Amino acid sequence: MTATPTLLAWSGGKDCLLALQRLLADPKWRVVGLLTTVNRNYSRVAMHGIHRDILLAQTAAIGLPLIEVLLDWPGSNDAYEEAHAKGLVEARMRWPGIRHCAFGDLFLQDVRDYRVRQLGRDNWRAVFPLWGEDTAALSRRFVSEGHRAMLCCVDTQQLDAAYCGREYNTALLDELPPGADACGERGEFHTLAFGGPLFAEPLKLRRGESVLRDGRFQFTDFLLDDAPPGSTRLDVRG
Structure with a gap:
């Protein structure tokens, strides 16, 4: 069976780390890179507030390439979605044929539905390796x-x-x-x-x-x- 290439949405936190572990253990998937939203003004991971240099140290220690989605602050959701779509274009240029992005979401259905819709507009599919776990x-x-x-x-x-x-x-x-x-x-x-x-x-x-x-x-x-x-x-x- 040929493994399907996928990105992993990377916040720098524990749930995306567990999602990565699950994907690496599943022969169905091949994680080719990480995708992170970064606040351009302050060089920090959006929401979590992690320094960009720590983000780069994480990805180096894990051994996966990183695609950064750069956002201005303050910014709208439309601006976020436009930047995210550009990140997906960059991913397709680096890994032709890739059409999947995985997330560490666990049980919030509205969040899952949003991600499915967002990726679907660009003909991508969302993957949730930890979904529904206790x-x-x-x-x-x-x-x-x-x-x-x-x-x-x-x-x-x-x-x-x-x-x-x-x-x-x-x-x-x-x-x-x-x-x-x-x-x-x-x-x-x-x-x-x-x-x-x-x-x-x-x-x-x-x-x-x-x-x-x-x-x-x-x-x-x-x-x-x-x-x-x-x-x-x-x-x-x-």
Whole structure:
């Protein structure tokens, strides 16, 4: 059986890492590259606020090429979709015949439907290797298999800000309040993956400052350990 080439939408967090692991283990698929939306103004991964240099370190450690979808801030959803479509064109130029893009989504049907529609307009198909999995079990598997991640963003309307900056491990999972999804699928938190079985070596990170944005979202900055202190400021818009 010939493996079907696919991109993987890469946020830098744990769910896309697990999606990558699942795809790599399935002979049906061949992951050829990662696709990431980057805030052009602040050189950070959109939503998660991860520094671009950390993103590049992740992809180097994982060993996959990266296509960056660059967005201006502030920007509209139409601008996002136009930039995303350009990213798909670039992917087709690099890997002729590719028509699939995978996502780490777990159970939000409206998000899945949007991705299917968005890709369908460009004659692409969406793939969801983790769809419908029990998130409590999935979170424990992530930890038990040795994957490593930090919480880089917390929605303080759903979870206490003190969780931001902590490692995503058994202790944290044990402390999550009732009703909080263990994988943060409802937006309770976002993560930064930095090590584990898919990394050639773990990223060396140091914790930076924490800030509250829009009166709601707590972000904790992480820097590569070889970055000079004071070289960046935490601004994660977009």
